[in-house]
Amino acid sequence: WALADCVSQAADCAGVKGCSWQRSLLASCMKCLTTTYGTNKELQEATPEAEMALLSRLKELMPLVKDDVPSEWNNLVKSGLKYRYKDLAFLEALRCGIEHWYEPDGPRTKDLVQLPAIHMMVTQHSLFLPSFLRSREEDESSCSVIRENLADLLRTIVTKCPSVCDRNHFAIMLGAYGATLSATDQKILTLLQAYEQNNLSLTDFRLLLWGPAAVEHHKTRKSLGKSLWQQPSMEEILTLLDREKMMNTILNFPLHRKLTGEVMFLYIMYVMFYPITFMEV
Incomplete structure (x- = not known):
């Protein structure tokens, strides 16, 4: 990624439009995350530093690629929801992707996974109800961060x-x-x-x-x-x-x-x- 930053900086200085380059970086970032999730299936208490860096990079690149979004997004969505359902950083990245790449009439890029499918994967996941519903044992003054992130994600999907x-x-x-x-x-x-x-x-x-x-x-x-x-x-x-x-x-x-x-x-x-x-x- 240090080399990628150097190339991006050189392209900016030269006034070269880097749409294809940024798209390649975005696709690589998605592939890395998908592979990482498949390899390290169990989420630790805190998101690993390497994953946080990749998710941060992913969110930085999202606004730069508005059309022709890499199809790797589909695998990332499925893998992330399967192995990182309670990872707040992933849920926020997923919400940002939906915000950037989906319109009320569907995704900007034709082959992207449809929002009804994403909504189904979120709400029919085995962890959805335990994560989203309040329990009688729960302290009323406590706020479930995972519940807040899921509410944000669902509201974005419903709006789109x-x-x-x-x-x-x-x-x-x-x-x-x-x-x-x-x-x-x-x-x-x-x-x-x-x-x-x-x-x-x-x-x-x-x-x-x-x-x-x-x-x-x-x-x-x-x-x-x-x-x-x-x-x-x-x-x-x-x-x-x-x-x-x-x-x-x-x-x-x-x-x-x-x-x-x-x-x-x-x-x-x-x-x-x-x-x-x-x-x-």
Whole structure:
């Protein structure tokens, strides 16, 4: 890569357009990552330095190659989701690739893997539900970084390809939602709003619980069927509200916020507030 940097720098100084050169570098970077993932299948606690360097290089090259994206991207997506599903650096690189190379009518380069296929690989992975859903044992003040990255990735896919939206996804998204002003919950809320913008109403879904309670209630609804199932009562919903958190919301809620999805820099104490946006749904 040191040699590649020298060649790139020389080309820039000479005023030579390096599109084909940059594309070759991008393809090489993708091949290296795919091979590395296939060789080292078990992810360590932290992303290895060599992989981080390659992912950083990959993200640098993405904006430089807008069309004719190397087909190696397809193998990288499949290998990465198979062996690096919980690697935050890979998930962010995948999100950036989708942001750069996909349009609402499909990928800019014809042979790239389609977004519905990527969405399926993400949401039907064996690690998706354990990584995305909240558990009863989870500390409410803690924020799952992997959940936040997955929410970012899914929101990008939904924005680029609204056809992947399905009302059955509401139960999973509500199961991941904690109804706080943490960055993670705000991103899940904007994901829910993206579904609303694509004519899938959360109100019509008729399940206004969140967290583990939403998952359990959805399971009950599926097992009992429409004839025996009942909507959650107001008492069930109010049970989820914490008295202290409600008081903090009343006394300290940031008044500058609007009743729309808003991802912003947050103070950690905001985790102890309820988002009025969701309460208005």
